[in-house]
Amino acid sequence: MARVGGFIVNRIMIDQGSGAKVKYPNLFRGLGLKSEDLLKYSTPLVGFDGKVVVPEGQISLPMNMGGKKVVVKFIVVASFSSYTAILGRPWIHAMGAVPSTLHVKVKFPTDHGIIVVRGSQRVTRQCLVAIVNWKKEQTYQKE
Template identity: 35%
Template sequence: MIDTRSSVAIIFYEAVKQMEYKDSDPKHEQTPLTGFAGETTLSMGTIRHQIDACGVQKTCDFIVVGRPAPFYAILRKPWLYAIKAVASMYHQCVKFPSGRGTATIYGNQVASRIYYRNGHTQARSTDK
């Protein structure tokens, strides 16, 4: 997910495990995070991860959060600036210059709904 208002880049622990990072990989500097509903969560640490978007590679520092979520990560505005990207909510895409002209990454509404529904189902099952 791309959130142009987020002050931090976040990656959720389930995604970190799927990328086969070891538990020792996150630097264990706990950071308090406050969500839009006012709840506070402590992070598990931070990792540095290289993102490859259509051949454009940039490294991003992520705060690791150990809570279920309907997506793998939240990218923030500095990453968009670093790759000179323009995000369009209306068109559900991100466009940026690449070695082969203008690259476009499109959102997928069907996949988004599935991830969102699965994330909420997973969150409800862990709350019980």
């Protein structure tokens, strides 16, 4: 959970293998943003389903997690995800963060010491199941 653009955002995935910071349309609309707010971004991305996704654009927004603030350039894509946003290596480096997928937590330094943000194993499992079920539905629809 973090504050993005002044709003509390849940179901954020921290992906050490991703070079992008992705925001999905539900979050984009939920923040009250419009297409006019986007800057051009035309480099294609590969989604969870292995398909190439052409981004709708990018936007820079302030993000606060655990009291530490950074400005994040999000790439907005129209693709299915049970997550509202994905934070990749650029965010990890900007925060000086150390994520642990095993422990479902991330640690990073602040002016007030080391902050530990814990994720939820249950929510992580629910998001994984949602993605697997969605992919199965897509496969059945093709047949």
